Amino acid sequence: MGTLTIYAMANDFRIQVYGHHWAQTLLRRALVRNETRHAYLFLGPEHIGKMTLARAFAQALTCEHFSDEFGLGACGQCRSCRLAAAGMHPDHRFFAPAGSQLLIDQIREVVREAALSPVESRFKVFILTDFERANVNAANALLKTLEEPSATTRIILISHQPSGLLDTIISRCQLLRLRPLPEETITAALVERFGLEAESARRLARLSNGRIGRAFELAQDPESWQTYYQRIQQLNETLAYSPAQRIAYAQKLEKQGQQVETLLQEWLLWWRDVLLIQNNSHTLIVHEGHLDELTALAEQLDPTLVRRFVEAILTTSRYLRKNVNRQLALEVLLLKAPVQAYNRTQ
Ligand SMILES: [Zn+2]
Incomplete structure (x- = not known):
């Protein structure tokens, strides 16, 4: 409808x-x-x-x-x-x-x-x-x-x-x-507009991070979920990259302009989930459909490393908003990403 x-x-x-x-x-x-x-x-x-x-x-x-x-x-x-x-x-x-x-x-x-x-x-x-x-x-x-x-x-x-x-x-x-919207506002909007169950509305609201347009897009269009996960996968694949490859990827990212900030928000929520699993706070997880993959990361990586990386994503997002040298900021971030021979579990 x-x-x-x-x-x-x-x-x-x-x-x-x-x-x-x-x-x-x-x-x-x-x-x-x-x-x-x-x-x-x-x-x-x-x-x-x-x-x-x-x-x-x-x-x-x-x-x-x-x-x-x-x-x-x-x-x-x-x-x-x-x-x-x-x-x-x-x-x-x-x-x-x-x-x-x-x-x-x-x-x-x-x-x-x-x-x-x-x-x-x-x-x-x-x-x-x-x-x-x-x-x-x-x-x-x-x-x-x-x-x-x-x-x-x-x-x-x-x-x-x-x-x-x-x-x-x-x-x-x-x-x-104007500011990003509170999670409750987006949750209520999703329930009202799309008839979602309260729990899935809440999860989607959290995933959208205050951006109601993203929440509506995901609620309406199953394909947007697929492209969403593809974006996360692509970013995660950089974990298996060498430093030189990471720098090259940062250059590619930088060319995407403003999209990068949205990408980083999405990546942040993914790594926040890894951190939540490491802290046994499963109820707050956003990417429920990808528990196996998240758990694998949580088990393989040192929690301190993950926490530092989450902080690095936050710092980089702040830098990008201030319009500093964007490419340098992204290079530094990718070089800080945990190193791992990343295997997809799906
Ligand atoms: Zn009128």
């Missing part, structure tokens, strides 16, 4: 936002007072629901029967709300990087359209995602529109990498810093 069916059954087309309650309240109040800012910047790690919040806000901005009752206040019934839920509202415009960059031509399109009146609603809403990937020229091209916007234009920039943004952009937006 797809999400659309669920909406249709309830005859409610509100775009639902899980968690981020303070942000929802702040935006709803601005809507109620008719004091929304012309530009917003939603900042926070990947897959925590920034785009969903932006879509829900856009829905509320263009709703024909806005009320101060639920969520962001969209009625979820009107034509405008239905179009928004289907991602087909003519006044909601989405821009994502074409390839590796958000191009100046895309920004010029935003600037041109932002000067025009909305097609059918009170506001025209532009949502620009992964804005850290706008090159300097593209970002500069947006400055004037951010500074002197048309009264009916609202711009929402989304980014998970504040270090990639120009100060001049940040200072022209209302900044909302």
